[in-house]
Amino acid sequence: MAEKRLLLIDGNSVAFKAFFALYTSLGRFTNGDGLHTNAIYGFNTMLETMLDKVQPTHALVAFDAGKVTFRTKMYDDYKGGRAKTAPELSEQFPYLKELLKARGIKTYELPNYEADDIIGTTAKRAEAAGFTTTIVTGDRDLTQLANDHTTVAISKKGVSEIERYTPAYVKEKMGVTPEQIIDIKGLQGDNSDNYPGVTGVGPKRAVDLIDQYGSVEGVYDHIDEITAKKLKEHLVADKDQAFLSKKLATINRDAPVDLTLEDLTYAGPERDALVAFYQRMGFRKFLQGMSVDGVTPSATPGLKAIAYTVLTAANLADVQVTDECAFYLEMDGDNYHLAKFAGFVIGHDDHWWVSRDVSLLQMAPLKQLLENAQVAKQVFDAKRTYVGLNRLGITLAGVDGDLLLCSYLLNTYDNSNDLGRVAAEHGYDQVETDEDVYGRGAKRAIPTDDTVFFKHLARKAQAIARLKQTLFKDLEENDQAELYRQIERPMAFVLARMEIEGITVDADELRAMGSKFSEQLAEIEQTIYQEAGEEFNIGSPKQLGHILFEKMHLPVLKKTKTGYSTAVGVLEKLAVDAPIAENILKYRKIAKIQSTYVEGLLKVINPADHKVHTRYLQTLTQTGRLSSVDPNLQNIPVRTEEGKAIRKAFVPRHPGWQIFSSDYSQIELRVLAHMSHDANMQEAFREGEDIHAATARRIFKLGSDQEVTPNIRRQAKAVNFGIVYGISDFGLSQNIGISRKQAKQFIETYFEEYPGVKAYTEHMVQVAHDQGYVETIAHRRRYLPDINSRNFNQRSFAERTAMNTPIQGSAADIIKIAMIHMEEALQGMQATMLLQVHDELIFEAPAEEIPTLAKLVPKIMDSAVKLEIPLKVESHAGPTWYDLK
């Protein structure tokens, strides 16, 4: 007899997972009728995977029938407090059922029962009939159904990845057998289904108890053996709840399901119906998968035709642009300092001109147009466009709208660098993403087909032109127009010029350091091998873990998801008794410097000018800070001497010049003092006190005659940092190695001494709750949807960011303003601004200009904004970056 394989799917659970996995792309997944399709799409992806893997002979998708079930009769509040299903998801269910019908898969729901019960019942019948069954769900509770005939596949990471639970795997992962899952639930309850279990019992204790006594019944049979007094009290008090919770968690395997296994026979899809469905949903990927005739892949449903003219040297004069145009310069690759030019589009809603030949841009009519500040340009990523054109000898001027920048300011989560995606976020659907047109990963390439490429370019320009008004209006509504016009837009050009300028790196110096590090590494390596008694890969956490904890039997202090932790903190503790740990730390430190900084930097020095040209990402961070890539020049070592040596390779571009830097001193705490209006903190800054020492005096209640020792200053400093990060007693205790209770005491005292700060932190959390976002002094926004999350971790994280973002973000605002003013201030000087490292600006200049800079730069920086307390700036100069101390 042929093997019978049954695929059972928990429809609600998988749809729910798919919906949230693709939630951030909700805007991209709509069909021509405006129906959201992300859950349907994700569900179908899962189906394809599972059908392929399982090759079922029978299949069923079970759905919940409604809110009222036999469980709500047992317990009124079952699944109470659950947020209502999002309408964007609910509307997809009827279509999901249609999809399943077209795929030839039976669907079923049963009043009074949940999908779980239908699945449990069907699986039981299938087991009796000799089937091999696979259950697909997003809900771990169903692992109680795992046995020799039935495995439970839980979709993780959205729906693309699954985790298969066999009885052995359940035991390994959860510490109990499948049958005992319900006992665990009985004791610990279930937050998402809203039933309580026993007070004071979480997952850990529940597993321990069940491991020892076998079941909830077993626990109560041996209740007298339990010595922990509090635990016993809770168990006794909550006995009824425990038994009720166990019942609620138990899947009913004898529900009145009026389906026979015969009804579930799976014979594959009805092809025509499925094709028609995919077409209605606009699922090009799935249509391609079926290689349907007459459906061209690029013909996205709903995408209208677009007209354009191909430019050549002969028809350049046809380009008719008077006061405004959209422009997009396409390159093959992210690194616009080096990427090959692929083409461009210029024009307006009446007409689009395109070409692959960027040299046309260097010719009179187009060059003049681009350099004319009177012609307003609408672009996507002004900085990238400016740098690209600069390579062609063109200085872009007159940029009005930058779709990317505007979109980022409106919502930092919409920070995709892809025009198609950004457009979709703002409700514009007439342009595809680059991924759709160019492909992704290794397969990504500019199309050789002119029509495909030019159409896409024209659609990009059209999207830019069409969205400008909307986004400007949104910025006005958010009170962010000034942030855009006065800060971010000019900032883009300041950054572009810094990137183009680059900073000189002495490759010989780096190579010399490199060979020294190589020698040191070889030496430490040998010592480690001797200590270990064998050779192994020190860089592999897995092999290292094996040597330290299995071969050498060092104590396991901490574990990671995948094995033993060998992080610094762990090795430092081990180093007390085991010299090998000390050597590994040394090895790691040098290996890091060698690979990331010596070798990494050598790779990116431009041979033509001996410089490195980073790219600042202006639309990435959630706080408004910049980030730096390719290479990252914002994390060049400074804290250890070996690392700091790397800075010797950063030199001025001319002999006799100097590197100069100015940094804001404690800008974040000053911002906090300003925003919180805290009188005590403001006083400390106004009096020019050492803020950490002042804080130490306050929280340790020192008299004026008592000395602030380095140790208590260090602790006070950690508390100050903690406040800025959104403090927790646990975090603080970890950081400075004190007990949690002590940390809690510190924080309480801190808030007593700085009551304004306490009020500020509470106010920010409240603001986030009330309006859904927090703001910086320049009206930069960060939305915090998780602030109302029922998940403790997500909510706590949102609360900490509500406190931190206005501080970190306002500091970012301030230095950006200073940088914009700086360019003007440096007019007529040879000095050049090269780098920004969050609270620090780095320049190069002829030695004779240094005294001028030393006055000018701090003046620009501390007058960037007017706060309730002064800003403080410190400056340094020297022959290399290393010498700035």
Added chain:
DNA sequence: TGTGTCACG
């Protein structure tokens, strides 16, 4: 491609 580790403010 995800994880662990470590570099910076």
Added chain:
DNA sequence: ACGTACGTGACACAG
């Protein structure tokens, strides 16, 4: 009871 500091990027390894 929950499980933690905020914001980043690059590298090596392993699957």
